[in-house]
Amino acid sequence: MQPIKYYEPKTLDDAVKILTTIPDAAIIAGGTELLHVIRQNCLPTFQPTALINIKKIPGLSYIKEEGGTLKIGPATTLVDIANNETVKTKYRALAMAAAHVASPLIRNMGTIAGNICQDVWCWYYRASDNQFNCIRKGGAICYAIGGDNRYYHSIFGGPRGCYAVCPSDTAPALVALNATIVTTKRNIPAENFFTELQPGNVLEKGEIVKEIQIPTPPATSKSAFMKAAIRPSIDFALASAAVWYNISGGNVTESRIVLGGVYLTPKRAKAAEDFLKGKAITGETAAAAGKQAVIDAIPMVGNAYKKSVAAAMVTKALLA
Amino acid sequence: MSQQEFRLVGKYNGPRITGAKAAAGAIKYGWDFNLPNQLYMRILRSPYAHAKVTAVDASAALAMKGVHGVLTPFDFKDSPVRLAGTTMMILPYDKVRYAGEEVCAVVADDPYIAEEALSKIKVTYEPLPYVLDVEEAIKPDAPQLHEGGNIVRTPTTVTYKVGDTAKGFAEAELTVEFKLKSQTIQHNNIGTYAALVSWEKDGRLHMWTDAQYMHGPRNTLATVLGIPQSRICVHAELCGGGFGDKSGAQRCHILAAIFATKTGRPVKFKLTREDNLLQGLHRWTCVTYFKFGLKKDGTVTAFEAKNYSNAGAYYSVWGSGMATEQLYIYKWPNFLVDCYDVYTNTPRTGPLRCVADPQSCWMIETAMDRLAFQLNMDPIAFRLKNNMFTQGDKDPVTGNRIPSIGQPQCINRAKELAEWDKKWKPWPKTKPTSGVVRGIGVANHCCGHGAGSLANAAVLVMNPDGSLTIYTGATDIGNARREQLAIIAAEHLGLPFEKVTVANYSTDTGPDSGATVGSRQTKSAGNAVGVAALQVKDQLLARAADRLKVTKEELSVGEEKIFVTKDPSKSVTIRELVASAPWIIAAGQWIPPANTTQRTYGTHIAEVEVDCDTGLVKVLKVVAVHDVGRVIYRKSCLSQVHGGIIQGIGMALQEELLFDPQTGRPYNASMLDHKMPLSSQAPEIVVDFVETVEQPPDSYNHGAKGLGEPPTSPIVPAITNAIANAIGVYFDTLPVTPDKILKALGKV
Numbered sequence A: 001m002q003p004i005k006y007y008e009p010k011t012l013d014d015a016v017k018i019l020t021t022i023p024d025a026a027i028i029a030g031g032t033e034l035l036h037v038i039r040q041n042c043l044p045t046f047q048p049t050a051l052i053n054i055k056k057i058p059g060l061s062y063i064k065e066e067g068g069t070l071k072i073g074p075a076t077t078l079v080d081i082a083n084n085e086t087v088k089t090k091y092r093a094l095a096m097a098a099a100h101v102a103s104p105l106i107r108n109m110g111t112i113a114g115n116i117c118q119d120v121w122c123w124y125y126r127a128s129d130n131q132f133n134c135i136r137k138g139g140a141i142c143y144a145i146g147g148d149n150r151y152y153h154s155i156f157g158g159p160r161g162c163y164a165v166c167p168s169d170t171a172p173a174l175v176a177l178n179a180t181i182v183t184t185k186r187n188i189p190a191e192n193f194f195t196e197l198q199p200g201n202v203l204e205k206g207e208i209v210k211e212i213q214i215p216t217p218p219a220t221s222k223s224a225f226m227k228a229a230i231r232p233s234i235d236f237a238l239a240s241a242a243v244w245y246n247i248s249g250g251n252v253t254e255s256r257i258v259l260g261g262v263y264l265t266p267k268r269a270k271a272a273e274d275f276l277k278g279k280a281i282t283g284e285t286a287a288a289a290g291k292q293a294v295i296d297a298i299p300m301v302g303n304a305y306k307k308s309v310a311a312a313m314v315t316k317a318l319l320a
Numbered sequence B: 001m002s003q004q005e006f007r008l009v010g011k012y013n014g015p016r017i018t019g020a021k022a023a024a025g026a027i028k029y030g031w032d033f034n035l036p037n038q039l040y041m042r043i044l045r046s047p048y049a050h051a052k053v054t055a056v057d058a059s060a061a062l063a064m065k066g067v068h069g070v071l072t073p074f075d076f077k078d079s080p081v082r083l084a085g086t087t088m089m090i091l092p093y094d095k096v097r098y099a100g101e102e103v104c105a106v107v108a109d110d111p112y113i114a115e116e117a118l119s120k121i122k123v124t125y126e127p128l129p130y131v132l133d134v135e136e137a138i139k140p141d142a143p144q145l146h147e148g149g150n151i152v153r154t155p156t157t158v159t160y161k162v163g164d165t166a167k168g169f170a171e172a173e174l175t176v177e178f179k180l181k182s183q184t185i186q187h188n189n190i191g192t193y194a195a196l197v198s199w200e201k202d203g204r205l206h207m208w209t210d211a212q213y214m215h216g217p218r219n220t221l222a223t224v225l226g227i228p229q230s231r232i233c234v235h236a237e238l239c240g241g242g243f244g245d246k247s248g249a250q251r252c253h254i255l256a257a258i259f260a261t262k263t264g265r266p267v268k269f270k271l272t273r274e275d276n277l278l279q280g281l282h283r284w285t286c287v288t289y290f291k292f293g294l295k296k297d298g299t300v301t302a303f304e305a306k307n308y309s310n311a312g313a314y315y316s317v318w319g320s321g322m323a324t325e326q327l328y329i330y331k332w333p334n335f336l337v338d339c340y341d342v343y344t345n346t347p348r349t350g351p352l353r354c355v356a357d358p359q360s361c362w363m364i365e366t367a368m369d370r371l372a373f374q375l376n377m378d379p380i381a382f383r384l385k386n387n388m389f390t391q392g393d394k395d396p397v398t399g400n401r402i403p404s405i406g407q408p409q410c411i412n413r414a415k416e417l418a419e420w421d422k423k424w425k426p427w428p429k430t431k432p433t434s435g436v437v438r439g440i441g442v443a444n445h446c447c448g449h450g451a452g453s454l455a456n457a458a459v460l461v462m463n464p465d466g467s468l469t470i471y472t473g474a475t476d477i478g479n480a481r482r483e484q485l486a487i488i489a490a491e492h493l494g495l496p497f498e499k500v501t502v503a504n505y506s507t508d509t510g511p512d513s514g515a516t517v518g519s520r521q522t523k524s525a526g527n528a529v530g531v532a533a534l535q536v537k538d539q540l541l542a543r544a545a546d547r548l549k550v551t552k553e554e555l556s557v558g559e560e561k562i563f564v565t566k567d568p569s570k571s572v573t574i575r576e577l578v579a580s581a582p583w584i585i586a587a588g589q590w591i592p593p594a595n596t597t598q599r600t601y602g603t604h605i606a607e608v609e610v611d612c613d614t615g616l617v618k619v620l621k622v623v624a625v626h627d628v629g630r631v632i633y634r635k636s637c638l639s640q641v642h643g644g645i646i647q648g649i650g651m652a653l654q655e656e657l658l659f660d661p662q663t664g665r666p667y668n669a670s671m672l673d674h675k676m677p678l679s680s681q682a683p684e685i686v687v688d689f690v691e692t693v694e695q696p697p698d699s700y701n702h703g704a705k706g707l708g709e710p711p712t713s714p715i716v717p718a719i720t721n722a723i724a725n726a727i728g729v730y731f732d733t734l735p736v737t738p739d740k741i742l743k744a745l746g747k748v
């Protein structure tokens, strides 16, 4: 490991300046993701020479409602989001998702922007010293295809040759709640923020997440998040589901159903949304919507069971 | 002696002496020792599963500022050391045999320089074909790891034969055959291998570490360095988890001692989690082919098993194989068990909370349940039908005496505590396809305990104030060795618990009492302490008899006094008797009786919930009953059982160290992906003990048997049998993960 320079800029502008002038600089906030990648030495092309700590910049940690929008600062910790009364009542899926991330220690350190900017968690990809130089890193093959894909891989294909999944719990919740990711350059709908290719999001060089905005949903709507994992805490999702829906006259008028842990990005389940339209949420419709959510799944050899898990999470979230 | 007559045994239940300090982080483990001027050691891992090491260029590393030495395989070309059952080089000069194996080591002024230096060592490998799977490795054209082939017979891999299986199968009304496969697991001790090694002002080499055994590593270092054993002192005050992983010197300890000798500076190291996951020992994968013959009424007439154990690249001194102890539960009239160890290009193997017991217990008790399922018989009724061993039965293979057997008492008590008759329902006729279903499962358990070595020694010294100090090499690895030994001695001598202390642990302060492994020290060191305590008692009685003008036979001990049994007003305090020299000092050694097989027994019953939509299993409640001979210190007995059960959940449901067939490399060598169980997975646990005193009674340690390892074994088949009870499916492999469950339920 080479020596790394460490910066504590006073403003986000200063952070951007350092980020654009130093070639291999990286942003650090909670550090729970970044330090793992560095210590594992798992990415041949990612050897940061400088770390820019944005957690020390004043005013980047907040949760407030303004003019029909919830605004969350990028350095807001997951524990603060999980415990916030406003989030818990009006943006429930996000509070539930934040509460499901890893462990209390990690939720105390980890931030919302860091959580959505995580790279994939594939055990070949993350193995130390780049022991598996796979397609996602520019290598020749994907080890997961012929290997062990039971936990951390896609059931919706791998259009670019990589079958890993977006591991973030808050990402599907933000997509379900129709959030916008505000960066130092632009506003990006959460649904368009995530990409199949490394590093998993559309951020450009020198671009930093500045705020997360969520339109306040109507009082007639409801949202929830459910996650299945091998161990009740710590582990990434085998599959998760974030749902948001609006009810009028007892029936669903509109919904957003998003799966986590099953594709390279959060996966919007349009078929399930269409199915629910005009129907009441009952045990039966929720179960049927779960099935619809995975109707187009094309699982790998070892992970076909995740179809059932993902469907169950949709059902549970709709009924939660 | 009946339980009522004890003052302290089974009754003293004060706090653990080191407990509060350990919880507060105030205890020093291997990594916490420091000396001025110390160097830090790091070890380079092999990226290849099997490769010749043709050259090492360490010049760039050695040229770095702050680097003080590099050791390579070529430094050990001519010095094979037996570190394991297989002769294992200090560094593998001929070839590396698994990905993650130690190749080179470096010492530097700080750990960061040492880590950077590792990346500058250029090793040239000539990759060889490798084999990971045990059944692939037995094929004639498989890559060979050692001379003499991949199949070995180790001390524990042998053939066990009773009766005539051909005759037994001829009597059978049906035969059932299946193959079971367990998994490879690392101990994941909270403390990885760590030590500080230094030549001190006394001209001797000292090693501060955490270990299950101090004298073994001392002797290994003495052999490697060519110095007398007395010139080495190993200190192992407390242990950050052992479970078999710390029962001997590993390569890292030896490399640090060599560096300390070469540089003249103290050398400190702590393996990273990944290093320890790959360079520690491992509970090995067992593959076993079973064939049972049985009658329709549930009687097993014959049973054959062929076992292949994945010994990894090197097996430990204990060997691998399938534990035969499981053959001491039911008195099968005819059986033949054939065990083989097989080398593969995976990490070395050794005991993990028993040598092979968890694997064997899972297999045998899964087998028993499958047979009950086949006959649609209540699994407990089926087990009771099959003649469990009872007090007085002999070892079927050797004819040895088994001093105490409490299996029937355990299963009957567990059945009652778990409300089995109310809760057990036959297996579902059709597999459930959704929702949450419940099941209950049972498993018996037997394992060896206590002896395993002739080294069982303690020295007891009466202090002038009437207190007692115990000196022994039987280390405390979290198993309350201090409390247990103090209770045993205090009970014999009529002293209060507080007046008996076990001296600090080092090879200078206690004789070799064997490793704290094999659930043995309450029995072994406990008996050695008892032998010495009875000598101390005899001397006290002689002195008192002299003072009180009576014979020794007329005297009793109690309340720090020796008194005339018939007239307690005539007494003398122990303090008066020992206030001046000559001192009372006694050395005790316990030699296990010949032709005796020590056995301990237990039964677990588990209740589980299976989510048929996610395949996730939750263990709700466990009833655990163990035959411990005699409870000495209840607090630690309970914590052994609680810990064992939580550890067993890992083996049943989630833990496994995995290697990629495409590359031979490990891909889940981390705490996140190896998936050891979390406290949040702990079920409700109900514990009870059965006390079956050995016959003839063993008076030295008041009749206690071992309990360290047993609680981690029966929980595994109890869980998997409960899953089967819930969904009607038995699984052939461990761990039982959601993918396997949903596939079995036809949801894939």
Ligand code: SF4
Pocket: A120, A122, A123, A124, A125, A132, A134, A135, A136, A137, A141, A142, A143, A144, A145, A153, A161, A162, A163, A164
């Ligand atoms: S799934 Fe992606 S990250 Fe994992 S091995 Fe394949 S290409 Fe690499």
